[in-house]
Amino acid sequence: MLMMNNKIKAKEVQLTGLEGEDLGIMPTADALAMAQSHKADLVCTSLFSSPPPCKLVLRGMAKQEASQQKREERHRAGDVKVKEIRLTPYIEEHDYDTKKAQMQKLLQSGNAVQPVIRLQGKKEGEPARKLLEQLVADLAQAGRKETGIQISGKQVTVKLLPL
Incomplete structure (x- = not known):
């Protein structure tokens, strides 16, 4: 939940400037006026302290940062899907290129890939290992x-x- 600008109801805020400099404790109205004069947003960083710490952020950047952070959290939290791709030890060159392109596309989209080569006889183990290398x-x-x-x-x- 992002608290910014007029949604901040505290009487006073601990303000941090655009470059990270400490501007001290000031009335919320003054902080909002300063944010408007700098063409910035006043963003509350924590609601659990008194006065709440707030910072000036360039207009529009706060929402963008919040959505990017949310996306990163979702990416970290979501387990990586493992896609299994089946091959044979004696695959034709064109088929190999197709499977390789398919795996590259899956990897670039953030999925894990597990190529599996099914073996028919004992002699196929070494060619299969070389193919995977x-x-x-x-x-x-x-x-x-x-x-x-x-x-x-x-x-x-x-x-x-x-x-």
Whole structure:
């Protein structure tokens, strides 16, 4: 909740200027007049102290900062979705490029990617590992490895996180 300008009901405020300088305690009306003269908003930073600390912020920037902070919190709080992409050890070059582009797009949109190569026989383990190493190297500008390349039973996998 962002308290600013005329919504601040306290009689006095502890004011901080545009450059972060302390302007002391003053009546709210004077602080609002100062904000108007500087073409700024008076923003209350905490409602739990008396007098409430307020600061001058360039007009429009307070709402922009609040929405950006909200977006960042949502981004941090939301768990990263892991998208699984299936490949084969002997994939054609065009198909490889398509899957790589798909994974790059997912990584850039903030999702984690887990390429999985299903194995048919014992001899496919090494080509599958090399394919994933190449894929990790090709996607280095969009994502980084969270886990090493894991060969387990019938599949080879690695988890990539967005940068």
